[in-house]
Amino acid sequence: MDSVLFIEPRLVGARFEDHTIPLEFLKDFAVLEEMIVEVAKAEYMKEHPERQRSPRGFAEGVQLKLAAVEEGSAKPVIVLAIAAATLFPLHNEQTYFERARDSVIGAIHAAEHGTSVTQHLPERVLGYFDRMGRSLRQDEAMEFSVPGSESPARLTKETRKKLVLASSKLNELTEETEVRGTIPEADQQNMTFQLQTPSGRRIPAPIAPEHMEAILEAFNGYCDRALVHIQGIGRFSRTERLLRFDTLEQVTMLDPLDVTARAEELRQLKPGWLDGGGATPPPEGLDWVVQLFAETYPEDLPLPYIYPTASGDVQAEWSVGDVEISLLLELETHAGRWHRVRIAEGTEDGRELNLDAESDRRWVADQVRSEWSL
């Protein structure tokens, strides 16, 4: 079997900085191979307009293989491996595959620069981008060298979306996504369920056997608002509305007071939510609250109840025994105002905090821990 260097995309992003590639990316490369084969067939047909279809056995014995991963930030080395006994002489097959590669890269470059994608690839092939690059996260890119250009073609979440939606036949796009919600409905005969989001929308999803137990637990706990975290492949409309889940990867039961889920509920507030007044908490402020509890609040401590304030901030509250605690979180300044009442003793204490300071965050955790350990 002969092998020639075929393509060396550069993966850019925090996940690739240690010069490794997450296994989930292998799916994307498998799709790249499918697409290259399909485009190579189209290239062959362009040269042979007299034929109705590509020759039987075209691309048999031809494979793209991951030969190595080089540094910078992670650079998979993909070779074109062609078995000696293929239908065509080596140089012919190689030519079609290389043209296909250049067309795919040309289409990515075009999408990035807002020029016509279909000058490079036929519309019917664009659907492959629904799966290729799907593992990319925000701030990640797959870069391809463009012959004759200093700047690479960059496949990102954004360019991928442009490529898929450049096809007039494709109105939906799949994305890896995660949603928190409740399960009000499950159909064990059809193996489907409905996930209800904090906004009240219901999103259909399939039940895989390995997730059945968790889904039924969430379904049975619906009246108690049992929360579940779903990760999987979601299908979105052109307007980025989640229509349904195609497949699920993870189903996880959540703490009833899960801060991320509560933040999602607070994002649904409309101005005037409090008797006609009431400012809405800013989204970036809620992101900070989520981060605050996810990254710095000890997992073994009880989560607080979280409420919006009339001024558009957030207040966390804990009740234990005869102790009532509130922690006002000012979303713009990251200041905190701690207030605790011991009702039986009739005493109170308060403290102003800077929640960007680790010492103050630790102080809050220590105080909560001291109440729970009494």
Place this chain on the structure above:
Amino acid sequence: MGCRPGQERVVSLTSDTLLHRQISPAWTQRGHVTSQAFKPTSKDERRLSVYDGDQVSAEESWKHFTEELGLTSAGVLAVSVEECESLGLDAEQDPEPFLSHAVILFGGLSNSQVETKAKILKRNAVARGWLYKEDPADADQEE
């Protein structure tokens, strides 16, 4: 009871009078209620609006609040006048907006004192339980 909130006869509050407080849906989480629900906001000028429970039932007050005033309420909690007085808070009728309107007065207190009294009022109200709930299933989650 039986009178609509705008039509009641006005009589004085007694120590046993329950003061009905409408609870914003956003101020509940899994059946729990924030102490903010018993603290006047900055626009309230240290006067917390309630309904006089001697004049209207909790359900009537909820209907008046949501249907006639067009505001949102997840349900009704209440504290008694006696509970307010034990915290040094006066309560009085305030029939200007509508006849069954009353207020709990937080004037002359520091912010910290207001916070403390709001927390204790909330405790008392929660201990009494929901007097009316828009979605009864939520009330079952009270822990």
